[in-house]
Amino acid sequence: MQQGPSRSERTALPSENKLAAEFKVSRVTVRQALDELHRKGLIYREKGRGSYARSQHIGGVTGFGSFTSEVENAGSKPTSRIVEFVKVSSLPDGMKIHLAKLPPKNKSYHCLARVRCVDSRPVAYEETYLDTETYPGLERADVEKGSLYATMRRLWGYEPAWADAAIEPGVADEAIAKHLGIRVGAPVVVAWRVTSSEQDEVLEYVRSIYRGDGFALTVRRHKIS
């Protein structure tokens, strides 16, 4: 017999009909739940055979969600130190180069510069650009404590839903090296991100600079094509 790839024969789930009977719901509802698990990559399904659980994976830091929640999910303690909180009149150049969603001109933005730490160790320098018209009264908000996303939710009702990002390598300049405690010229990852709401409202422009040693962006269970 010809040997295929090591398919780990995992436990099969009960059939859709059995699940429907057990939980006293319709098969449509069972299928909705199973399809969602399938899209998340937690199970796979085979016509005529059944549904099977996939091997489990721990959550990683993807660089797309809230820094606070992502680090907490990874089991560590996130902290932030505000470096600067000023008004600027334009976005960094790289933003326009990498991201398709162009910002309107003649805008002014709050620029929130923070050093992001995991377990008290600095791992990233991050500049968040927030439209001043979108966030009235942000000057008086307490962005120090809690995550920015929580503040966006609480004060203005904004819910981040989508992220468009571009990632490129770079080297630390003097300012970045100082903030992250690395030497000048050390490898870093520069991530450009535009976060939008479900309704396609632009909520923030972010430039993140991650240190390269001992910290990696991971993407788990990414569906191909």
Added chain:
Amino acid sequence: MQQGPSRSERTALPSENKLAAEFKVSRVTVRQALDELHRKGLIYREKGRGSYARSQHIGGVTGFGSFTSEVENAGSKPTSRIVEFVKVSSLPDGMKIHLAKLPPKNKSYHCLARVRCVDSRPVAYEETYLDTETYPGLERADVEKGSLYATMRRLWGYEPAWADAAIEPGVADEAIAKHLGIRVGAPVVVAWRVTSSEQDEVLEYVRSIYRGDGFALTVRRHKIS
């Protein structure tokens, strides 16, 4: 009136009932199609209001799919040059560090080292590790022409479906610099990837090294949480 974020009021789609009537299908079927568009981030939906198209985005190179198809989707011409094609007895160390899915020990792998080019310009050096038991007869396969994924499909019936990846910054060493035509110490992105089939079979381990100048990994329409 307080001004919110610039929500671009885009064209509303016909209601589910109208679509069902127009195409002579049930509303459930219409909803399946609309939900899929929603998951892809192409439309958004609001209860009680309707479904709306989101702004369009061009496709970018994500680093997760087939290099060939991704570059073609971006509108460029991908080419590859095989640097080496040998048998090895273990995976690079970084693979075990970054990726959760551990390979079985005492294995042997085909190692296919390629320089990846876009429009004849080298942009990445890539080592693909293929389990020798999984791909019998790979030595005689013509991996030169066409993409490796197409060969995997044609000869063994394998279909890549999921990718787990880790991305970290680095600097080019002498060999990499020579392959990519950049100077030693130039910033690069190192991507570690495990590709699996829908049935959770490991199909390949990949180490990619992307040059940093004028080439960025992009992720578009990434759903948060």
Added chain:
DNA sequence: TTTGACAACTTGTTAAGACAAGTATACAAG
């Protein structure tokens, strides 16, 4: 003018059922 009730939409969710198509098993025929 402002307010509130109401009708007419919209999407969200669930139900119960039918048929197609792929898979696995048992069993008889060769």
Added chain:
DNA sequence: CTTGTATACTTGTCTTAACAAGTTGTCAAA
């Protein structure tokens, strides 16, 4: 032993129906 067939499973796809819940506009009452 091998092969084919029938049968009973499985998931995939689709239909018709009902109700919940949020939004929008109309219109009468205050």
